[in-house]
Amino acid sequence: MGKIDVLNGNKAAAWGAKLARVSLLAAYPITPQTPLVEYLATFVAEGEIDADLVEVESEHTALSVLQGGVFAGARTFTGTSSQGLALMYEPYIRTSTMRLPIVMALVTREVISPQTVWGGQQDAVTVREAGWIQIWCESNQEVLDTVVQAYKIAENKGVLLPVNVCYDGFSLSHMAERVEIPEQEKVDSFLPKPDITHVKLDPDKPMSVDPLTAGPMLTEFRHKQVTAMKYAKEVIEEVRQEWSQLFGRDHGGMVDVYRMEDADIAIVCMGSPAGTARVAIDEMRELGIKVGMVRIRVLRPFPVEEMQALLSGVKAIGTIDRNVSFAAGYGTSYLELRTAFGGKRMPPMIDFIGGLGGSDVTLEQIKQAIVITQYVANGGEYRDVTWFGLDEVDVDQLFDLEDQADQEVKEGIV
């Protein structure tokens, strides 16, 4: 049994890095990631982490410093958000193409403009094609556990890709809750010392890293990246199994599934709204709606097969997105699910966009989404994307005034 403490998401991430015995840190503060840097600096100053902390002048440098560290065999950690991620973009891309197993907290936030510091998921979804694995957390316990797991995934010889541990800015980063901090010895038995040999700065064995690479060889290189990304799915599942055996906690693998066994309809979401969705699902089931949830835990690689297996049989799907895609005005999980099903038959699906600019995805909104999804499952027509706070959401019209069960549901959602 580990130690029980009360941690906010940023402190949970710092604890994850500490338990993973990182040896090199570099980060530049930005809201809402700032406390993470402070916690890491405190750990180093008090000798709790045996690591070098490099004070840098920008996010661009922060990640570049870590790249050099990986060449020298270090286990490295950083974190950023929003515009900091934007400034980091050049080395960010190079990290995945050089196949460097760096783990980075991505404390998700809106992107500017308009001027904002609040939570949202737009920064992270914007970089989902940059070749990083993206794991999304629902709770601070999951943040801590996932940072440790991320090294095991990233450093796997068949993967060798960087991992973003994504957690919602403020909703998780600044919210403090009960977290169990695992024992160091147990984490050590789970996570061996880093053994990174594919890129190495060694004067005795000179190696050319990142030389000019043209057409055919670059094609092969890119193909290998994609292959590694696909293989990461297996590793993520293995790591999940091993973690739950050792620590007794299971946050899911590629997806996290809740009450889907007999579900007629499904809610799909990612990040902190999933917790609220669990409460909404329990309450709506009491009222007779058989609803479950599939939480996208890993956005890259995308859980294509898992989604097909879990969702083909339901009567309707409602996605909830704290972000937008500019492809067609839907949120990212809606778009990704459409892609996952490709030409295959899929149930009707509607999208709900909410929680932008630091607003909550509220319990009431999720209950509304469930009722509307059920209405669509029954053959009803509804707009394909609903923007909470912008579109009028009038669920009253969906109910049959004569029907007793309908009236109970109607009263239950407010």
Added chain:
Amino acid sequence: MKQIRFHGRGGQGAVMASELLCHALVHEGNYGQSIPAYGFERRGAPLEAFVKLDSKPIRERTQVYEPDGIIVLDSALIVQLPIFNGVKANGFAILNSRKKMTLDDVPENVETLATIDAVRIALEVFKAPITNTILLGAFAQATKLVSLQSLSECIEINFPKKIVEKNLVAVARGFNEVQVVTRSGQLQKAEG
């Protein structure tokens, strides 16, 4: 689940109080969430923080819209802000107030009213108007949702050493000196 809203000003320690309460709840084997209302916190500007408490894990990850009660660290906010907005029926209000207040001064949904002249106590204990732990002691007395012992133990565990002793005095004085009235009629004299 019980939900509490703190009202204070930047620098008064509302967020620290919400986190301490959360620690005390977890210390008792329960579950708590401490949530600062998100914004640019500036010294002196009104701010809110929330605590949710339950005997089972709290899955909802939202701010608090309809609290079971409020804790107000700064007496000026009582008249300056609509602090009672959204408070549930049979709610509680733990107010820092130099003025004696009665149930007639607060909305009907407040069942339990606790008032304490926390600034006077703070000036005696800290030589500064730091009211957060005093109000937590008052909260413990008025609601019994957390014990004074847990609050004290968590102050010892979590606060920087040099401020532990004074805060232990502050939380105990809040607990002992608060005036609690309930709508069901009886005036409960604080113990001690």
